[in-house]
Amino acid sequence: MKKNDSNTPDSKILLSLYGAVLAISTFSLPVAADSRGDSPLNFKDQCTSYEGKKIAGATIQSAYPVEEGDKIKRIFLIKKIVAPLDLCRVQATTTDGSDIKIEMWLPEEWNGKFLGQGGGGINGGLNNTESDLVKAVEKGYAGVTSNLGHDGSLFSPGKWANGSMDKVIDFGHRANHVVANFGKSVVSDFYGRAPSRSYFQGCSGGGREALMAAQKYPNDYDGIIAGAPAGDMSSLFSAGLWNATRSHRFPETDSFTDKIEALNAAVLQHCDEIDGVKDGIVSHPPACNFDLESIRCTSGKDTDECLTEAEVAAAKELYAGAKLGSEEIPFPGLPKGSELGWSSFITPGGIGAKRLAIPYFRWFVAGDSDWSIQEFDVKSDYDEAKAKLGDIIDATNPDLSGFIARQGKLLITHGWEDPAIPAGASIRYFSSLQSEMGQAVDDSVRLYLMPGVGHCGGGPGPSTFDALDVIDKWVEEDTAPEKIVVSKFSDDAAEGKAVFSRPICPWPQIAKYDGHGDASLETSFVCTSDVTDASVQ
Incomplete structure (x- = not known):
């Protein structure tokens, strides 16, 4: 993998794939005790004593103490991370013939809880989701992550999957289960007691991992955070290639960007005020009745300010979604308001396809190195993907009875402006849960859609909130959040200046302006089921 320059536009695009920034505070925590429950051991000596130990089917290859502020080097693809506090770094490998590599951090001041951290894409390691793991450990969580059974990058070519079904199964779901068992076993041995609560968090590919944990391994975690989940990966990638073929109708020049900007501006002009505020955000895309014919080029002219007949047809198809294989209902299309992200994700050379x-x-x-997008058939290739990989990789099972029976809580979030994974995919899965589980879903699963937010963060909308704190409070108090307050910070950094805040409401409610308060404050908005189209007629 080429080294990333964090200052390049491409790197900034890639970084948007990793979880939304979490605003997190620190705790005053108890000192770790030895496994016999006696007086505390010397933390550093206890840490190093774990090297070579075999625990829960894995061998600890290295274990050493890291002091707060020290650099933790080479965590899978990451060169270095600054330790948020004093911790014991543990690296392990499984001993059953797989290639699962595990990274675990055990804070000296432990809060009694455990966190599993997901990755992203076709990941082979932590990649850049380290911010979530760092901030969780900073709160005192014992945290663990893995390479899901293969080495490679977030956008690995995937050659490792060819002819290796064991690695595909590890990637699909098994690795995280193995890692959860290992992590909780280490915690119990190291601190002398089992974690009081266990949580998992991930976004994008990590969101798929989160859903899979709830579906296949309901006893692994008490609370699960699934951000912008790529749950139905086979459908998502099929739709992605279908989208790429539609985008060919737009010019493959700089004018593509200009035309998309013009389209986005027209959408905003028509649908910005659905929530009662003009803020450059389409707050509820399903209520946006923007007509593409209004931006069609006239008198045979083709400029950057209008769309040709072919481009209008392509945009209509992108909004409507792809009809895959023998499925009667199309896969959710791209939401109105997401247009500015199209060039990065839906073009043949963009992140999503390439x-x-x-x-x-x-x-x-x-399983063919010569396979190319020109060979893609939206019916036969989709059907083959579903038949071969559906149960292994696609986290679409609506039966969460095992997870719900043990009082598990699942928090799903998704940005409405996500051009990589349409928010409609999360709505579709949530609806399938309601159909399958009925009212049992009400106390255990919540879906929150974030207006103006891109893939795992970014965009003009507010996305910063402490997801781990939300799920922890929900699990501990058994009361689902009626709303979550999200904030927009300058430069999208939680340590920056807060620009404005909004409530995000449990689907299908939306947040609407109360008509008289300060529009930059979340207190001026109310959650309502009234989603009447308030766009310009």
């Missing part, structure tokens, strides 16, 4: 969907079909489905 670095994710094409490798998926080339190596996971076809």
Whole structure:
């Protein structure tokens, strides 16, 4: 993998794939005790004593103490991370013939709880989701993550999947279960007691991992955070390639960006005030009745300010979604308001097709190094992907009876302006849960859609909130949040200046302006089921 320059536009795009920034505070925590429950051991000596130990089917290859402020080097693909507090770094490998590599951090001041951290894309390591793991450990959580059974990058070519079903199964779901068992076993041994609560968090590919944990391994975690989940990966990548073929109708020049900007401006002009505030955000895309014909070029002219007949047709298809295989209902289309992200994700050379969907079909489905997008057939290739990988990789099972029976809580969040994974995919899964589980879903699962928010963060809308604190409070108090307050900070950094805040409401409610308060404050908005189209007629 090429080294990333964090200052390049591409790197900034890639970084938007990793979880939304969490605003987190620190705790005053108890000192770790030895496994016999006696007086505390010397933390550093206890840490180093774990090297070479075999626990829960894995061998600890290294264990050493790291002091607050020290640099933790080479965590999978990450060069270094600054330790948020004094901790014991543990690295382990499984001993059952798999290639699962585990990274675990055990804070000296432990809060008694355990966290599993997901990755992203077709990941082979922590990648840049380290911010979530760092901030969780800073709160005192014992945290663990893995390479999901293979080495590689977030956008790995995926060659490792060819002819290795064991690695595909590890990636699909098994690795995280193995890691959860290992992590909780280490915690129990190291601190002398089992964690009081266990949580999992992940966004994008990590969101898929989160859903899979709830579906296949309901006893692993008490609370699960699934951000922008790529749950139905086979459908998502099929739709991604279908979208790429539609985007060919737009010019492959700088004018593509200009036309998309013009389209986005027209959408905003028509649908910005659905929530009662003009803020550059389409707050509820399903209520946006923008007509593409209004931006069609007239008198045979083709400028950057209008769309040709072919471009209008392509945009209509992108909004409507792809009809995959023998499915009667199309996969959710791209929401109105998400247009500015299209060039990065839906074009043939964009992130979605080139670095994710094409490798998926080339190596996971076809097993052919010569397979190309020109060979993609939206019916036969989709059907083959579902038949071969559906139960292994696609986290679409609506039966969460095991998870709900043990009082598990599932928090799903998704940005409405996500151009990589349409928010409609999360709505579709949530609806399937309601159909399958009925009212049992009400106390255990919540879906929150974030207006103006891109893929795992970014965009003009507010996305910063402490998701781990929300799930912890929900699990501990058994009361689902009626709303979550999210904030927009300058430069999207939680340590920056707060620009404005909004409530996000449990689906299908939306937040609407009360008509008289300060529009920059969340207290001026109310959650309501009234989603009447308030866009310009």
